[in-house]
Amino acid sequence: MRLADILTVLEDLAPLRYASDWDNVGLLVGDPRAEVARVLVTVDYTPEVAAEAVVAGAMLVVAYHPPIFASVKRVPHDALWADAIRRNIALYSPHTSLDVARDGTNDFLADQCGVSATERTAVRPFTGKGSSAEPAGIGLGRIGSVASVSRRELVARVKARLGLSHVLASGPLDVEATRVAVAAGAGGELLEDAIAAGAHVFVTGEVRHNEALSAARRGVTILATLHSNSERAAVRAYARRLAQRLPDVLVEASVADADPFAVL
Secondary structure, three states: OEHHHHHHHHHHHOOHHHOOOOOOOEEEEOOOOOEOOEEEEEOOOOHHHHHHHHHHOOOEEEEOOOOOOOOOOOOOOOOHHHHHHHOOOEEEEOHHHHHHOOOOHHHHHHHHHOOOOOOOEOOEEOOOOOOOOOOOOOEEOEEEEEEEEEHHHHHHHHHHHHOOOOOEEEOOOOOEEEEEEEEEEEOHHHHHHHHHOOOOEEEEEEOOHHHHHHHHHOOOEEEEOOHHHHOHHHHHHHHHHHHHHOOOOEEEEOOOOOOOOOOO
16 A cells, blocks of 8 residues: 555544644655555654564554654764665654544543543644634543542552553542543643643643642642553554554554653
């Protein structure tokens, strides 16, 4: 299958117009005319994932975090993306477009927390870029009601659903919650919006120390999973959706992809 045709499917799952202005999304490396038979999906394009792609014979790596982010004036010979060019491996990133999109990282995280799909909305709604026909409820983060649950029990739910042994928690735990907000990745910038919208619990990848203190003073519980741990299960689900849309291409989630931090 031509890479150009795969790009059409990727665009449909997470339209690039949804991405934040500061982001670097879309096809970063690769020839749209190239034939692709195997795709590897990952959160980060690390040396381990790059090696996995070579061994697997992947012609395209879809990396949630952009492997090329800052402006480039020179090509470092040992850059992973430069090696991908030499090996004819295409690199694509959906990043914040997948965060905003329906059924993307934030909807997935909200599902795992038990947030009602019928009452769910974005913490920071997408306002559109030249189109008035965007789906309702998309944007950064998600917030909605949950069946009344102990916040400590919600901790256990998040750990089980995301396959984690530990999360960081701040604020009250032995009280009930009925409204939960989520923000995949570094969600601190959405915290005040979530609190203003009535969130009892805010589930994210990471927040700053002062943000956790401020939320706790107001009775809001924060569950922080570490950055990519809030995204990885969602990215694997995204890989499954991509595989369904590309029956003639082998699409796999990386097994080498992992959060860079470990709790010791």
